[in-house]
Each structure stands twice: as C-alpha cells, then as structure tokens.
Amino acid sequence: MINVAVCNPLLRTPLSLIVDDSCPVINLTYYWIHQRHAWKTQHQPGVPPDRWEGNASQLKKIPPTIPADFAAEWAEWCWENGVKGKFSLIPYPAGIGRVDEGFPAEVGGKSLTLEYQAWMRVYRELIWPSFDLTPEMLTHTAVVDLDTFTLTEEWEQVEWVDPPVDDRLTDYIITAMEMLNNVGIPCEGVTSPGAFGKRQEAAYAKAVLTASQHVNNDPRPFYFLWLKHDELPDVPIWYAEKENGIAIASIVACAGDWFGGWTGYDLGDADRFITADLQGGRLPPILEKELPCVLVGHWPGFYFNGEKLGFDVLKTVKSRLNNYDPDGTKTLWMKTSEIGHYWMARELTNISVSERDASCPPEKGDRGVVQKITLSTQFPTANFTLVIDAPVRHVQVNGWDLREVYSRRDFQSNTFLVEGKQTFIAFDLEVGDTILELVT
Ligand SMILES: [Zn+2]
Structure with missing residues (x-):
C-alpha cells in the first residue's frame, strides 16, 4: 500500500x-x-x-x-x-x-x-x-x-x-x-x-x-x-x-x-x-x-x-x-x-488509502496497480498538495484527469508531478469526500 x-x-x-x-x-x-x-x-x-x-x-x-x-x-x-x-x-x-x-x-x-x-x-x-x-x-x-x-x-x-x-x-x-x-x-x-x-x-x-x-x-x-x-x-x-x-x-x-x-x-x-x-x-x-x-x-x-x-x-x-x-x-x-x-485542511482532513474494488477493473492499457485515496473533510482549501511514495502514471480526482507536469515551476492546482520515487498531487480541496484514483 x-x-x-x-x-x-x-x-x-x-x-x-x-x-x-x-x-x-x-x-x-x-x-x-x-x-x-x-x-x-x-x-x-x-x-x-x-x-x-x-x-x-x-x-x-x-x-x-x-x-x-x-x-x-x-x-x-x-x-x-x-x-x-x-x-x-x-x-x-x-x-x-x-x-x-x-x-x-x-x-x-x-x-x-x-x-x-x-x-x-x-x-x-x-x-x-x-x-x-x-x-x-x-x-x-x-x-x-x-x-x-x-x-x-x-x-x-x-x-x-x-x-x-x-x-x-x-x-x-x-x-x-x-x-x-x-x-x-x-x-x-x-x-x-x-x-x-x-x-x-x-x-x-x-x-x-x-x-x-x-x-x-x-x-x-x-x-x-x-x-x-x-x-x-x-x-x-x-x-x-x-x-x-x-x-x-x-x-x-x-x-x-x-x-x-x-x-x-x-x-x-x-x-x-x-x-x-x-x-x-x-x-x-x-x-x-x-x-x-x-x-x-x-x-x-x-x-x-x-x-x-x-x-x-x-x-x-x-x-x-x-x-x-x-x-x-x-x-x-x-x-x-x-x-x-x-x-485546518492539513490537520482536520481524514485520509484513507485502499486498492480499488475488484468490481471496477483498471481501464484497458493501465497495467499498473490502481490505488484509491479517499479524503473526507469539512475544511476546504485551495492548492491542497499531497505526496505519494510511488511514481504515478495517471491521476484522477473525482473522475477528472489531472495533467502531468514535469517541473516544479509548472506545478499548480489540478496537476501532478513525478520526482524519482515520489509523486506530488495538487488540487482544490472541497467540502465532503474527494476520491483520488492513481495508477502506479
Ligand atoms: Zn496595533
């Protein structure tokens, strides 16, 4: 995991x-x-x-x-x-x-x-x-x-x-x-x-x-x-x-x-x-x-x-x-x-990780493991930024693809950046549940 x-x-x-x-x-x-x-x-x-x-x-x-x-x-x-x-x-x-x-x-x-x-x-x-x-x-x-x-x-x-x-x-x-x-x-x-x-x-x-x-x-x-x-x-x-x-x-x-x-x-x-x-x-x-x-x-x-x-x-x-x-x-x-x-968002958001349900198989061409991150919060914020300890090929937030960028200068909300064995993901965090799906 x-x-x-x-x-x-x-x-x-x-x-x-x-x-x-x-x-x-x-x-x-x-x-x-x-x-x-x-x-x-x-x-x-x-x-x-x-x-x-x-x-x-x-x-x-x-x-x-x-x-x-x-x-x-x-x-x-x-x-x-x-x-x-x-x-x-x-x-x-x-x-x-x-x-x-x-x-x-x-x-x-x-x-x-x-x-x-x-x-x-x-x-x-x-x-x-x-x-x-x-x-x-x-x-x-x-x-x-x-x-x-x-x-x-x-x-x-x-x-x-x-x-x-x-x-x-x-x-x-x-x-x-x-x-x-x-x-x-x-x-x-x-x-x-x-x-x-x-x-x-x-x-x-x-x-x-x-x-x-x-x-x-x-x-x-x-x-x-x-x-x-x-x-x-x-x-x-x-x-x-x-x-x-x-x-x-x-x-x-x-x-x-x-x-x-x-x-x-x-x-x-x-x-x-x-x-x-x-x-x-x-x-x-x-x-x-x-x-x-x-x-x-x-x-x-x-x-x-x-x-x-x-x-x-x-x-x-x-x-x-x-x-x-x-x-x-x-x-x-x-x-x-x-x-x-x-x-507030950093300290008061619940974050859980799971592998995606078998009932939702990875899409064609995505051969990697699919990980699901669920964030649950009542504390919205702009530019919420996560780090994952794995290189990631594909990121969706609530079903929307995030754009990959290749430098910190281009790293903005709604993008992700892979650096070595880490991936950084940024998006605006909204009230309620946010589902991230990652293909590693
Ligand atoms: Zn004063």
Whole structure:
C-alpha cells in the first residue's frame, strides 16, 4: 500500500505580510501617543512615559493623517509584486470617527469626508484583493463602553491584555466586526491591538470564533496575536470540530517590526529579515525548514511621516525574497486567512488509502496497480498538495484527469508531478469526500 502525506501548498513555503495600525485617514501613532501621554499625566502624574509609550519630542514631526494617495501607491505596488497578507481596518480609530458613519471628524479645521471616501475606495479596490481586512478591536487606544459608545479610562492593549472573559469580550469583538460589516466588509478574522487578550488566549480565541459565526456566518476565522522571534513558527488550531467544519487559527508571525516601527520614527532594517547575501536574518532559517513566514509591519512605519522609508525597507526585503526564489518554486504569498484554511485542511482532513474494488477493473492499457485515496473533510482549501511514495502514471480526482507536469515551476492546482520515487498531487480541496484514483 502507498503512503500519503500532506505537503505545503504547491510545495511552496507560505509568505505573508501583516500590516497593523492601519485605518482610514487617521495616523494612529499621532493619536496613540497624544492620548497615552494625556492618560499618563492624569493617572500617573510625575511618572514619565516609558519607551513603549512613545516619545513626545517626536510628536511635532508626526502628521495626524496618512493620505489615501499613499495607501493607493503602497497597495498598487503590493498588487504588482504579488505581496499578500492582512491589513487592519480599525473601525473607530483612537475614538476620532466611526468608519460606518462616514468619518464626520475634522482635523485642523478640515473636513475628512472626501479623504475618507478616497480611503475606502483604496481599501475595497486595491487592498482587499491581496489582503484580509480585519478590525484591530475598536479604537486601538481606549476601551469603548458599548452601552454609551464613549471612551473609558482603560486601554485595549493595557488593561485588556487580561480582558473580561464573559460576554463583554465577545460583544466587544462582535461590535468591531459589525462596524466593518456596516461598510460592506465582512472580515476574515481579527487583529489584537498590542497584546490584547494575551493572558486569556483560550477565552479570546473562543470569543473571536463565536463573534465570527454570529456576525459573518464564518466558522473558520483567524486571529493575529503573537509575534515570536525565539521559536519556530506554527499555525495553532483551536476549538476544532472536525465533523462540523468549525475551527479558529492563530496566525503566528515570526519576523518584525523592522520596517519603520509602529511609531513611524524608528527605522528598521531589511537585513533583520534577510541579508543581501540571502544567508543572514530571521527568514532564511525558517524558509529552510519550510515553515510559514509571516512578516509584521505597522502602517505609520511604512509611511514614515511622509518619507516612506519603511516602504523602502519592504521593497528591499521583497527583492531579496525574489532573489531567494528566482523561479517562484520555493515560496507562495498568501493571505493570512488562506494560511489558516490550509492548516485546518492539513490537520482536520481524514485520509484513507485502499486498492480499488475488484468490481471496477483498471481501464484497458493501465497495467499498473490502481490505488484509491479517499479524503473526507469539512475544511476546504485551495492548492491542497499531497505526496505519494510511488511514481504515478495517471491521476484522477473525482473522475477528472489531472495533467502531468514535469517541473516544479509548472506545478499548480489540478496537476501532478513525478520526482524519482515520489509523486506530488495538487488540487482544490472541497467540502465532503474527494476520491483520488492513481495508477502506479
Ligand atoms: Zn496595533
């Protein structure tokens, strides 16, 4: 009997770019530092802000808004260069304006409405095709009192690192998701502002899953909480219900924040991701092990107060990753939701192998042994890729012939590739039973 195992999609290591702190119009850093320092003055008078709370002397350089033109330039570059991932859409950024109320706010006496409309066009038409859009809770600054929709003295990423684990947490996430829904953007998951939820991860994961099912009827969302530099990345799956197709993925990033920092004044360095000789930096050893490489950046850092220096770092990192994989056979840019769905399918699909029934004899000319592989799943995914420990001459998926290809460069969904004593088979996995018939 042959052995079957699941590989990376199309034998390529997933790459993904996570962008945090993005929202229409607002430069989150500007308000975050202002509000944090005001909070500090009020609640801890005489105690200077910590480094993580931002540098007040930089504030005069930081503009309160980031233009839609820059978002369009950035998103078009990502589209042209095949960069995919996740991009936040904070629904009530710093409590300044609600995205689902047309952003009535004024900044410096100027109406933001036209800029807001331009931003939403960029979100829908240029960013969404390549990036999952998620809320990053409600304000990314103060916790909102949902009864009055006013800001409280608690912070989403300070006090709510250890959030209440009752309905308040679920209601909070439901509210964030509904605000995106109100502008026609059902989200694929959520992003934690800072370490929101970290001390109650089990309850947080459950709350995101419940909210996603409730708001979007989506039983397979993800959340982004962890950036880990000290261990190899994984894609933990929580609350899997195999028969019901329900689960939530934790997307764990392995590299960042080395573009322009969350502040937009702490410039990073492409070398920390991958050096020009492609040997050094955080990414090469992870790519070598073929584990998902999720990079993290912050929107104000790409903009870098109009100098766009963090964007330049991204361009350098991307060109080095192109050099690492010149023919596109080693890596695959994916949205974070696609990574979540792939790992769910990988872990939660039943696979069984049998020789074909004697009642269905091999067709004329097929003299080899016919093997049947049955996959049963409630977790669909694109580019599902199997390896068989035998050279195969002929492959059918649910009665359809797959095309044989002869190089990894040509290996795509609905093809198979024989390399020595192994065969790789790729197809889009659908809900239910999938029958593969192989002639060896
Ligand atoms: Zn953030």
